[in-house]
Amino acid sequence: MADSPARSRKVKKIVRLEARARRLLTRYERALSRATRAKAQAHALLDQASLLEFTLTGTQLGELRRMRGESPPHATPPPTSET
Numbered sequence: 001m002a003d004s005p006a007r008s009r010k011v012k013k014i015v016r017l018e019a020r021a022r023r024l025l026t027r028y029e030r031a032l033s034r035a036t037r038a039k040a041q042a043h044a045l046l047d048q049a050s051l052l053e054f055t056l057t058g059t060q061l062g063e064l065r066r067m068r069g070e071s072p073p074h075a076t077p078p079p080t081s082e083t
Helices: 003-053 058-068
Strands: none
């Protein structure tokens, strides 16, 4: 009979741990769902930007590259280090 209270505490602890685990899994699944939606939205926006990029003229492409930092505003040759 002495084991009965000990087992009862253990059983209660197991039930509490399982309940906490279920709450954490629920929170994780909700966060994962939100993150998946955000990722899909980001990819949709990148697709839109890509489609727009194909419609740009040469001048606009140059401007876009400068805005992205892909090329310097005034392309000058790098200094040579002749000794």
